Amino acid sequence: MIRVLFFLLHLFLWLPLSVCALEHQDFTLDNGLRVILVREAKAPIFIAQIWYRVGSIDETDGKSGLAHMLEHMMFQGTPAIPAGEFHRRIAQQGGEDNAFTSYDATCYYIKLASDRAALALQLESDRMQHLSLLEESFRSENQVVQEERRSRTDADPNARFLEQLRKKAFGDHPYGRPIIGWMDDIQRLTTEDLRAWHRRYYAPNNAILVMVGDLELAAMAQQVRDAFAAIPAQAAPPVPLLPEPVAVDGPQRLLQTDRSVTLPLWYGAYPVPSWNSAQGEDVLALELLATILGDGSSSRLHQRLVLQDSLAVSTSAHYGGYARSWELFTLEATPTADGAAAALPRIEQVILEEVERISREPVSARELQRAKNSMIAQHVYSHDSIHALASAIGTLSSTGIPWQTVIEHYPERLEAVQASDVQRVAARYLRLERLTIGVLQP
Numbered sequence: 001m002i003r004v005l006f007f008l009l010h011l012f013l014w015l016p017l018s019v020c021a022l023e024h025q026d027f028t029l030d031n032g033l034r035v036i037l038v039r040e041a042k043a044p045i046f047i048a049q050i051w052y053r054v055g056s057i058d059e060t061d062g063k064s065g066l067a068h069m070l071e072h073m074m075f076q077g078t079p080a081i082p083a084g085e086f087h088r089r090i091a092q093q094g095g096e097d098n099a100f101t102s103y104d105a106t107c108y109y110i111k112l113a114s115d116r117a118a119l120a121l122q123l124e125s126d127r128m129q130h131l132s133l134l135e136e137s138f139r140s141e142n143q144v145v146q147e148e149r150r151s152r153t154d155a156d157p158n159a160r161f162l163e164q165l166r167k168k169a170f171g172d173h174p175y176g177r178p179i180i181g182w183m184d185d186i187q188r189l190t191t192e193d194l195r196a197w198h199r200r201y202y203a204p205n206n207a208i209l210v211m212v213g214d215l216e217l218a219a220m221a222q223q224v225r226d227a228f229a230a231i232p233a234q235a236a237p238p239v240p241l242l243p244e245p246v247a248v249d250g251p252q253r254l255l256q257t258d259r260s261v262t263l264p265l266w267y268g269a270y271p272v273p274s275w276n277s278a279q280g281e282d283v284l285a286l287e288l289l290a291t292i293l294g295d296g297s298s299s300r301l302h303q304r305l306v307l308q309d310s311l312a313v314s315t316s317a318h319y320g321g322y323a324r325s326w327e328l329f330t331l332e333a334t335p336t337a338d339g340a341a342a343a344l345p346r347i348e349q350v351i352l353e354e355v356e357r358i359s360r361e362p363v364s365a366r367e368l369q370r371a372k373n374s375m376i377a378q379h380v381y382s383h384d385s386i387h388a389l390a391s392a393i394g395t396l397s398s399t400g401i402p403w404q405t406v407i408e409h410y411p412e413r414l415e416a417v418q419a420s421d422v423q424r425v426a427a428r429y430l431r432l433e434r435l436t437i438g439v440l441q442p
Helices: 002-018 066-073 085-092 114-130 135-154 157-170 183-188 191-201 217-228 280-294 300-308 340-360 365-382 386-398 403-407 410-415 419-429
Strands: 023-028 034-039 045-052 096-101 106-113 207-213 252-257 265-272 312-318 327-335 436-441
Touching (some): 023 217, 034 217, 034 386, 045 114, 066 096, 066 135, 066 191, 106 386, 114 207, 135 157, 135 183, 135 191, 157 252, 157 436, 207 217, 207 386, 265 419, 280 300, 280 312, 280 327, 280 340, 280 410, 300 327, 327 340, 386 403, 403 410
Parallel strands (some): 252 436
Antiparallel strands (some): 045 106, 045 207, 096 106, 265 436
């Protein structure tokens, strides 16, 4: 016990130095490009991430997969830097580069030694302005994306199941579309679709440059201006309509069977608010609720379903509140091999009992503090690398959330959440009429 208390004391004493005192510059160029520079001199390297505030949420029906398709095409060259040359130049300097698309944003990153920043800025500046988008390259890359969908989603029963569950839970909301896109839509995309998408969204006034590492901030700020200041701003892109998910007369259900599945999977999903919704003040209480219900061996679902009743081999709860619109609060359980199918009704009953109990009875002070300690520790460790820290800053900033409020002031904000807040959000959002239940079974 003394060693545990010493660890927690050490954690809270160390926290202000590691998380709450980031040396940084946060400014916006005249053309609208926001720049966030953070000095983290653990090693003589840096990461540069450019976040375009456009993701699959900005697509329209019939054009799903556009954001992800353009992510692929951003590596297909410009007049000055032919296809393949971007990656070759980074690799030649011992660096790495890649990209990813999310529901809310598209991010491109480069990791290099600290004295190679000019190369990263030059490459990103060039493709922001001069992307080639040739027909031949598009046809080839479109086939790559189709194969990616086949291998990662269509051939994976779990991925297919979760894709359909998300669609059912969100209904007509844009978050119900898959990021990679529906196969029919991918096959119908054209180079003109991509050109229009690039013109509309890939402009400095719709982008955020995040750089974290061993940087001299003043000198780096000037290098950024030299690389990007001359790029003209474009008209502000359209803002998607993001309605609040309509409560279903639930619980609604999805049942999928698949011969390649060996054990069933029970899944429950509730639409809940994020930071950017009118109920954004509930985010931390919902995070605590997920931790108490299903995070780790001390959580309520693990204690009952795995340890006490031996009905499940694993349980979990997930919630991410830092999005542009509402998100899903999910609960998951995998039955034990013995009598797996027969155990599903009992597993569902236990999960719903625990949800109802936490909405009726406040959690104890000890259980609440244990959850807070776990979350603060995870928060600290999650920003231990420059890549993770840059990604957190970029994710928050690209969705319109003040990154310092979340990253630097997370512990004190979390400590302010009371047991009554956790009980209130459980009663408000985890209601049967809002629930979508999915079962995947052999």
